Structures are given as structure tokens and as C-alpha cells.
Amino acid sequence: MGVTCVSQMPVAEGKSVQQTVELLTRKLEMLGAEKQGTFCVDCETYHTAASTLGSQGQAGKLMYVMHNSEYPLSCFALFENGPCLVADTNFDVLMVKLKGFFQSAKASKIETRGTRYQYCDFLVKVGTVTMGPSARGISVEVEYGPCVVASDCWSLLLEFLQSFLGSHTPGAPAVFGSRHDAVYSPADTMVQYMELFNKIRKQQQVIETRKPNQ
């Protein structure tokens, strides 16, 4: 996998999530990008069951189990600021066996679905982030296929991002910063999605607490 940047596109003023996604995809099509199927990235959250906490004496940790349609036979499991395990899909079966120790927070299953666009060496995925039935935001993933070292191609990626995201272009992802010359891997993309999903979950909570004041 090439170096990838995952970011959030804020919803345009006065428009819905779907309309903003349409604006973005139209821009991409005008640039000359070709539609190439769909994609889906999902994330389930597990937390250590109360029964295990007592004997371990540590605060409950959140574990994220994610899937990416780009790697259909894999499953990614990660802790925030912790290691990211890449495993095959039997890991989901193991999580069922671990039901007594790790409880799934069913309500917080979050996913992003959308279209894949190929533009020369760039693969762009624009997705609608949903939690249950409601759309919560927009994710934009851009991968530059030929390069696997982040520091070598960040400026090129940035230029491309600016061409269709304009003022909403993100800064360099945190995963790039930690290891300058390390080979980029799919686990780094999943960490970026986890951070994006967490940000979106928090944003929605902010909106919900404002409502009573209106």
C-alpha cells in the first residue's frame, strides 16, 4: 500500500452531508478521476469487562476492531496509542469467544462507505461516516500508490489534496511524524481512521449537548 492520508471534510454551509459528498465527487470527476467501485471501513469498540478489571488493577481500555474492504481477508485490532495487530478474519470469531472478557459497545459501531476514484497514481475514497442510521460526517482518503515512505511524498500528496479540497486540506497525519523513514503500512491507515472516527464521535456529542440551550 502506498502512503495514505485520511482526513475529514467538514459539511458545507447550508448543505447536507450527501450534498457535500456530491460536490466533492463532482470535483474529482471534473479533474478526470475514474470511478472504480465502492469501499467500506468499519470499526467496533470493545471495552474490558468489569469482571477482569478487578483482578488486573488497571483502568478499562478501549480496543477497536476494524475492517477495510481494501483488505477483505484481514482484520485490524488496535488500542489508542498502542500496538495495531493485523490478523486474518478468524480474529472476529475469537472476539465472540472472548465475550466474557471484552464487551462490545454495540451502539458505537461506526463505519464509512463510499466510492473509490482512481486518478493516475492516486486512489481517492470519499465516504459518508455513519453511526447507526445517521450520517455523522465525511471521510476523505487519498493514497499515493508508488511511494511507501511518508517523508518522500508528503509534499506531492499535499499539493494533490489542495487541488480538490482547497481550504479544507489537512495537515500531515500524526502517524507520519513518529517514524520518518519507516515503510508505510496498512496498519497506519487504520490508525488514521480510528482517530477520525473518535473525532467524529466526540463532535456529535458536542452537538447533542448544545441542543437543550437552543
Add this chain to the structure above:
Amino acid sequence: MEAPPVTMMPVTGGTINMMEYLLQGSVLDHSLESLIHRLRGLCDNMEPETFVDHEMVFLLKGQQASPFVLRARRSLDRTGAPWHLRYLGQPEMGDKNRHALVRNCVDIATSENLTDFLMEMGFRMDHEFVARGHLFRKGIMKIVVYKVFRILVPGNTENTEALSLSYLVELSVVAPAGQDVVSDDMRNFAEQLKPLVHLEKIDPKRLM
């Protein structure tokens, strides 16, 4: 807490339950060559395969009486091979006529940071060992003849000592739940290895 017992149901929650059928026995070191010779004749024609594996057993203790056990295994002689994580359920009790030990198993290939990840989940390593031996196949049956080595200094797989003067012989099949005919085939194969080695259904609980 162990997972709820897996019965004859082949599918639970959308995934197929895989069961491991197992027969075990052992041979003294001096009988190894004749056993290998017979296995080479009986099993599928392939280059003799040897292996050196390092296995670590992790436990997750909860408030329940029995901890959750996971086995992490990696190859010491094949670079680039993925790590292997294995869950084995309790042996299914029931049919006394069933010739092999049957237990639910889940096999997962993972990246190299498996041990760090398991520690983060709350697992703690209970014990580790090195297994060195030979691998044979006959159809879906797998036959392994290996010696267990104790690791003297935790984490150091170079410095090991043999646990006994014998080799462990295991005949196993991983198949979807409900296919008991597999154990008949295993028994028939085991008959052909007598009297060099007697492969039996050994209930781990009886040893404790």
C-alpha cells in the same frame, strides 16, 4: 469463563465452528528413526519437513474460576512466516465411542507484534517452550513428531534443554463441527502405526 460449549452445531453466529480431532502418543528417542521411516511410507509423498517453533501460552484471568488460554506460536527457522494464534476449547464430552479427542479450535494468522498486543489486552504469559521435530500429512490428517525443549532463560530460545528422552507424536485433523467420520479415519491410520507407537485419546483433565 470458557466460551459456551460448542455442540454439534456447525455454524454459530455466521461462522463455521472448526473442531480439532486429536490422538496422541509418544516414542523413546531410539525408536524415532523407525517411526519416521514408517510415516514416510504411509503418508503423502513430499519432501521431509522439519520445524522449529517457539510457543508461548498466555492466560487472561477474570473473576471466573478458569482463565482464558491462548497459544501464540512462531517459527524459528522460517523467516517471514506469520505468527499463529490458537484458541482451543474444552474437550467435548459425550460419545464414548468417538475415537479421538474433540475440541473447538480457532486459528488466526497475525502480524509480529502479537505478544505486545496480547499483553495490552491483559493477557500474561504463563509458560513457553520450543518444539523441534518433523511434520507429515496424509490427506487432511496432520502427523507431527516433535521434542519439547524447556527454555532456561525467559525469552532466550537459543538456550534450551530437552524435557524428556522421548518424542511426542500427535495425529490431528481440523474439520467443521459434526464430522465424526474423521475420527474413524484417524483410528484406522493409528492402527497402522502400531506397535511402533500407540496413539490414544488422552483427556488432559485426567492428567492433572
